[in-house]
Structures are given as C-alpha cells and as structure tokens.
Amino acid sequence: MQRATERAAIEALEQGEHGNPFAFLGPHRDGDGAFIRAWLPGAQRVELLAASRGAPTGDGPPDGELLGEMAQPHPGLFCLRIEPPRDYRYRIHWPDSVQETEDPYAFGPLLGDLDIYLFSEGNHRQLGEVFGAQLARHEEVDGVRFAVWAPNARRVSVVGNFNAWDGRRHPMRLRHPSGVWELFIPRLGVGEIYKYEILGQEGLLPLKADPLARTSEPPPATGSVVAAPLDYSWNDAEWVEQRPQRQAHDQPLAIYEVHVGSWRRHGERDGRQLSWAELSEQLIPYVLDLGFTHIELLPIMEHPFGGSWGYQPLGLFAPTARHGSPQDFAAFVDACHRAGLGVILDWVPAHFPTDPHGLGRFDGTALYEYAHPFEGFHRDWDTYIYNLGRTEVHGFMLASALHWLRTFHIDGLRVDAVASMLYRDYSREPGEWIPNRHGGRENLEAIDFLCHLNDVVNLEVPGALVIAEESTAWPGVSRPTREGGLGFAYKWNMGWMHDSLRYIAEDPIHRGHHHDELTFGLLYAFSEQFILPISHDEVVHGKRSLLDKMPGDRWQQFANLRLFFSFMWTHPGKKLLFMGCEFGQWREWDHDQELDWYLLRYGDHVGVQSLVRTLNQLHREEPALHRLDGNSAGFRWVIGDDHSNSVYAWLRHDRDGATLLVVHNFTPVPRNAYRIGVPLPGRWTVLLNSDDELYAGSGAGSRGELQSEEQASHGEAHSLILDLPPLGSLVLKPAEN
Incomplete structure (x- = not known):
C-alpha cells in the first residue's frame, strides 16, 4: 500500500498534478529520524548539508557539513533518511551550475489564521503587505513568501527563471477552506520575475500574473516582479496633516487632468515617455504656474494595453513600470505635496480586461468576475465585471484603494464608470440582464461596496477624496452613507458638461433658441457636491478638441473658448480640465504623442493659457467663487x-x-x-x-x-x-x- 501511494505521488508530481506537495515532499518523521524527499526534475545529483538556523539543537554537525548524498529512486526524485532530525539544506548539481538552498517544503504554514480569516470575510485592509510576493525572513532564512487566492485550482505553482519556468518545481500549499495557496521560496530576492502556473479542473491555464504584485515588467512583457516594501523617506508631513482642511468642500479645487504618457515626450511622436523624475521637474512647475490645486492622473496602475489609457488595469497594487519604480512614483507624489499640489488617481473597480495572464477565470472558474455574461461581461468595453458581492473580491478592491491612499499618500481617487456599477441593466437591452434579489435593476453588491469604500476611507485616511464619475440621476451620490447616500466626496457633473458643450457648439445666431441649456444646470447644481469636468473623454474619438468645437472664424473660436472657460470657472462647482485644453490645442488628443506645445509660439494660444492662469487665481483668491460651491x-x-x-x-x-x-x-x-x-x-x-x-x-x-x-x-x-x-x-x- 505504501509503495502504491508513493508511486501515485511520484506520478502526480511528474505530471504536475500533485495538489498537496507538503504531504510527500520535505522532511517526514520516521522513528528517531526523518525521511526527506525532494522533487527536482533535471537535477543530476543532490547532496544534503547540515544547516544551523534558529536555536542550537545540540552537538550536531557544523553548518555546511555533508550529511549524505541523496538517492535518486526515480528521475527527479531525491531521498535520504537522517537521524536525528535536524535543519538542512540542499546542494543541487544542475547540468550547468551548482545551487545551495533550503528546502521550501521544510517550512510550516506561513500566513496567520487572522490573515486568512480577514481575507475570507473581505475585510483585510493590508492585503498588499501580506499576499502576493513578500520578502520574508522565515525560521531564520531569507526568501520570498508567495500567497495567492485560487480556491478551485487543483494545483498552483510559482514559476520563474529561478526554476526554469517549470511548474513541477514549486507547487504551493493550499490553506483550507480559504482557497489561499502559499509557499516560501528560500534565497529568492528583489527583482525576480515570476508568475503562477495554475492547474484548473479542466486543465492547465495560461500563466497568470500576480493579482497582488507591487511591480511588474515593463509592457509588453507581463511578468510580475518581486518588490521590496516601499522604502521612501517622506517629506510631506505638513501636507498630510493639513489635508482635511485643504480638501474641505469650502476650499478651492481646480484639477489638471493628465495622461502622463502623452503630456510630454522625448520627441513629438513615438518618443520615450517621461520618467517620474522628469515629470517632477517639468509637470509640477507647469501646473503650479497655471494655478491648479491638484493633478489628476489617468490610471497609472499597471495595464497591458497602452491604448486603454490605463482604464483596463490588471496591476491593482502596482504603479506602471512605464515611468519608473514604485519609489520613483512615491518621490513624484512627495514632490507634488512639497510644492502644494494634491494628487488624485483615476481608479477602476468597475471592470477588468480579458488578457489571458490577468484576473479572468483566474483558477479556471469565474473567480473575480460574475459567471453569467449578463452580469459578468461588459460588451461596450469587452471587459469582465468584478463580482463585488463575493467577499474576497470586495476585500481585494477595498485593499487596492487603501493601498494607493496610504502607501503612496494619494489625496483622492476618482472612481471610474460608477454608473456601470450601479445598474445591472447598464447598456443592456431587455432580456439581457439579471435582476437583483428584489427584482430591481440596482446592483446591490456594488452599492454596498461603494458605501463601504467611502466609509472606510473617511475613517482611515482623513481628508482623502473619493470622487464618482457618475452620469445618471442617482440620488445622494455625495450624501453621507448615514443619510442614505453613497458617501462620495464629489460627483462629476456630467449633465452640466453635456449641456454646456452642446450649447457652446451652436452658432451664436442660434443660441437664443437654446438659452435654457445653460440655465438648466442651475436647477440641480446644489443637489450634490459637484465637480465640473472637461475631461479626456470630451476630446477623443471624433469629438474634436475643445477649441475645434467652437463655432465661427479663428477669432470667434478663441473668444468662445475664453468665454467658455470664464463661464465654467464662475459657475458653482469645482473645476477639472484635461491637459492641452488650457492652451487651445487644435487636434484631438492622441495618447501616442505629446501635446502640441509648439502652439505656444502663437499669441492667441498664449492668451487662452493666460486666461486659465487668471481664472485659477480668481478661483483661489475670491472665496465667493469657491466657498459655497x-x-x-x-x-x-x-x-x-x-x-x-x-x-x-x-x-x-x-x-x-x-x-x-x-x-x-x-x-x-x-x-x-x-x-x-x-x-x-x-x-x-x-x-x-x-x-x-x-x-x-x-x-x-x-x-x-x-x-x-x-x-x-x-x-x-x-x-x-x-x-x-x-x-x-x-x-x-x-x-x-
């Protein structure tokens, strides 16, 4: 029976199907000794060496002394019995190298019961510091602890250059009943590229990037990278302390929206994107000179496709490697704060892309997304929809939001596509959506998540803003949750944006017939805490640039643009303006090339920029223009x-x-x-x-x-x-x- 069990285990390891490697590999008590097994396909010889870690165990052999050469009863399987049991490590003879390392299967469970419990109930607010790849010193050995959620997998392995991307080498331990897999790999360090190899119920899946990775390879590569904890010495204590007052509703708020990959480049077209250090040197002084109070960045979370502008992210805990390291990004935020500028990030909890290395069908099942396409797939964007009713997904997204606010001192999150989260029938025809448990169209799970998010942010990051891009008449978006609202700090006023842009595009001779389009917005201007947005969405996809929307000859177009900005800055509501609009760019925004800075050689473009500077100064210096917005x-x-x-x-x-x-x-x-x-x-x-x-x-x-x-x-x-x-x-x- 024992031999049959051993043969079955060897066969499962050989075929990459063993789901419980700790039951067979590593040390196992054998009377007064221990029987040690290692599965190392491709190794030629393996020697067992004495190791001294932790408390001394008596008069055993010194560290590094040969305990014996392991037998190889089957290709890839190495065995040796030692007496008495003691700490050890391997000396592995590969065809082209020799490696010394401790045995990953000699270590006990890694994650604490509290971590497992909080994750399973959807309330672990430090997931970025616990799951994923974490540098760790475990039982006096340095290495990397991996943890990933894949409850329906038959086997999960960590793969990388360190094991020749062979999923048989480092299968993980499953922690029942949470569905979390974990493994400590000794002597691994910062910079290692890795992924997860997952065997689902129906077979092997494409290699998956780590959902909790804190940095990744620069696209188009898709590997996750072991990162050290953020080691940055912050100099913004005064800013953080004053943030609740600086960002109160009665303070000026004028936001400059930026796509960092195309604001400036090295060369007008196809040039290298700027680093965070270069953006600190160029973007911050520019925004300060124009008098904006905040910079809002289109999503800088890692995303595979640059053409999504970041709105299809897969690295919900990782700043994109396109512009530098997490430390570089922290330095940029710190520089903004020391200059008196707040930083807002666009954040996307509504959907995620279908790239095979991403979250979609992560363990072979609909794990992060709803299973039914009527609930789980956005046809507009060809993306999956997060199942926020699942506690683990709810907690994953909550931890992502807190990660940016706490780890990187971010001052606010603009939540993308809130309307698509609130309604189950969003952009769906009758018969193409599934009602909630009460038979209604509201997505109750998403509503619960948004309320929870806002309550937690208010509690744990005082003064931070959570802003809703919400395009419907949903009531109470910026009303506190205790009063029945969603709890956002602000809501984008999409109705004002559509009405005012439609009006300003009319030939002046016809504007008298559309007069109410500008007055209508004042009927509801005080029903929410509003931001007036002229964002990137208004200057792409054939909508033309803001200047090019203006009717008339060249003089009238520039006069209309100046008039529009004056109307916007004197209208109740905070302000947001997309880059390039401030100097009257003629062409639509193109994410693949920088703004047309050469236009500032011309007086009418300089004039528009000067007006924006003056409007921001008035907005800031005249309390009547902001205090009771x-x-x-x-x-x-x-x-x-x-x-x-x-x-x-x-x-x-x-x-x-x-x-x-x-x-x-x-x-x-x-x-x-x-x-x-x-x-x-x-x-x-x-x-x-x-x-x-x-x-x-x-x-x-x-x-x-x-x-x-x-x-x-x-x-x-x-x-x-x-x-x-x-x-x-x-x-x-x-x-x-």
Missing part, C-alpha cells in the same frame, strides 16, 4: 431670461456676505450700455474681462472701476451700466471704500 446660498440669478441677447448674469456669494457679479455675453455682438441691477451701491471693480488684450482679445468691454446708479433694475434699487465684450465675460467686485 455646493450651497444655494452662494448663488443668485440676476439675468437668466435674456434669450434675445444670449446674456447671463449672476451673483456669487461668500458666507460673510462678500459678493461678485458675473456677466456673460454669448454673442459676437458688443452689448454697450447694458444695464444690470446690483445689490450694493457704489463703485464696482472689473476683476476680469475675458476679451482683454492680455488674453489675445479685442480689448472691448468695461474695465477699471464703475459707479453704480440709483436706478432700479432686475429687482435691485441700484444698477451698473456695462459694456459687454463680444463673446466675453466680466467679473466685478464691489470696490473697498
């Missing part, structure tokens, strides 16, 4: 019904009563001697005229100081006579007496 008390209409002239005017208020008057003329016709009621008598100062020569405008319209008249208008006892510039905006403030 999400409160109706901070806004009052003055003129909202002048369809014939396409003129809009409103007041912005601070909580202490400070007031600004904002006037927009959306036609190319100067409106001279235009009377507007004001709430305060006296002198008013023009803070901004978007048609000023400073911005390459025509120089028309009011400027300087104006005296109000005691003549009623627009419900006020006093009024101003203004000259409204063509396709221009004015911002006025009561002069100090």
